[in-house]
Amino acid sequence: MMTTTHLEHDTFRAALALAARAPSVHNTQPWSWRMGDSTLQLYADPSRQLMHTDPDGRDLILSCGAALHHLRIAARGLGWDSVVHRLPNPDDPDHLAAVEFHAAEPTIAALRLSQAISDRRTDRRRYTSWEVPAAHVSALAAAAAECGVVVRDIEDSWARAQLVHAFERAAWQHTRDFGYGAELSRWSGRHAATVGVPARSAVAATDATTRPFADPGLPQAVLRDTEGADRMLLLATAGDDRLSRLRAGEATSAILLTATMFGMATCPLTEPLEVPATRAEIRDQVIGDSGFPQMIIRIGWAATSSEPLAPTPRRPLDEYVHRL
Numbered sequence: 001m002m003t004t005t006h007l008e009h010d011t012f013r014a015a016l017a018l019a020a021r022a023p024s025v026h027n028t029q030p031w032s033w034r035m036g037d038s039t040l041q042l043y044a045d046p047s048r049q050l051m052h053t054d055p056d057g058r059d060l061i062l063s064c065g066a067a068l069h070h071l072r073i074a075a076r077g078l079g080w081d082s083v084v085h086r087l088p089n090p091d092d093p094d095h096l097a098a099v100e101f102h103a104a105e106p107t108i109a110a111l112r113l114s115q116a117i118s119d120r121r122t123d124r125r126r127y128t129s130w131e132v133p134a135a136h137v138s139a140l141a142a143a144a145a146e147c148g149v150v151v152r153d154i155e156d157s158w159a160r161a162q163l164v165h166a167f168e169r170a171a172w173q174h175t176r177d178f179g180y181g182a183e184l185s186r187w188s189g190r191h192a193a194t195v196g197v198p199a200r201s202a203v204a205a206t207d208a209t210t211r212p213f214a215d216p217g218l219p220q221a222v223l224r225d226t227e228g229a230d231r232m233l234l235l236a237t238a239g240d241d242r243l244s245r246l247r248a249g250e251a252t253s254a255i256l257l258t259a260t261m262f263g264m265a266t267c268p269l270t271e272p273l274e275v276p277a278t279r280a281e282i283r284d285q286v287i288g289d290s291g292f293p294q295m296i297i298r299i300g301w302a303a304t305s306s307e308p309l310a311p312t313p314r315r316p317l318d319e320y321v322h323r324l
């Protein structure tokens with residue numbers, strides 16, 4: 001029988017600081033945690049929703065799901081396994097999860113995955129044309145499947161062309177959306193502080209798959225290959241409710257951390273999923289109506305000559321962790 005354990009305050013503050021290393025849309029970090037004697041409660045913070053970029057709050061829930069998965073991996077590395085009750089309060093949709101813990105010796109695999117939390121960066125540069133082994137893609141898909149999420153490897157050139165077309169249409173739509181543009185400049189560039197995408201993490205857009213953050217200051221990768229290459233993974237869920245989106249966020253984290261453990265570069269991409277028409281187009285033409293597209297992850301190998309990426313900032317712990 002599983003017994004809930006009294007939380008060790010300092011251990012869990014350490015785990016929560018690692019959980020905050022999770023990726024989030026425009027680095028909004030839209031979560032808050034309440035720390036009880038024996039549980040951690042995860043809440044969405046609707047005040048941090050990007051109303052123009054993410055009008056239906058999908059990216060916000062995905063970001064919280066990524067933080068939930070990061071928390072579990074961090075805790076496991078510190079010797080605590082967890083049990084999660086998702087959406088435990090039907091009267092409060094922002095209460096996303098209640099997490100209980102029990103002591104468990106960490107395995108080597110758990111320690112390696114936990115280390116990946118600190119190593120991971122969103123890498124927006126071009127990747128080399130080195131092939132991504134099929135076994136790696138299978139391992140990433142298996143990590144997502146554990147969260148109930150299906151991964152489609154967009155290998156087929158026709159499907160890839162449809163996906164790129166959706167990126168182009170969404171980017172075009174966004175150039176005409178004043179609210180979207182204002183939000184993008186407010187959340188990126190030199191104004192970024194403990195939140196937002198700093199100039200040093202953004203590259204000048206080379207095509208529509210790169211979101212054009214303000215003041216891009218990261219040099220593009222110098223590649224010896226005539227052409228860079230990457231792979232696009234599309235994450236889809238059977239439903240499109242809050243739980244499905246939370247699970248898709250957990251799967252996003254599982255894929256990013258597993259890929260980081262393999263030494264790969266990764267970049268989450270959601271722009272064409274933020275525009276209803278292009279999201280519908282991707283659902284219809286790229287995955288043939290099988291499920292709801294939630295996230296696109298670009299994976300590949302960074303050029304060996306590329307500079308290591310600086311970590312993006314995070315808010316101080318006391319801003320998003322509160323005692324119950």
Ligand SMILES: Cc1cc2nc3c(=O)[nH]c(=O)nc-3n(C[C@H](O)[C@H](O)[C@H](O)COP(=O)(O)O)c2cc1C
Pocket residue numbers: 021022023024025026027059060062063066120121122123124196197211267268269270271311312
């Ligand atoms: C739901 C979600 C959507 C995102 N969409 C994009 C995107 O479209 N383009 C992009 O370059 N980065 C995207 N990101 C990455 C975030 O900008 C990044 O996680 C954040 O700036 C923190 O940086 P880090 O991941 O390097 O820690 C997204 C992340 C999440 C979780």
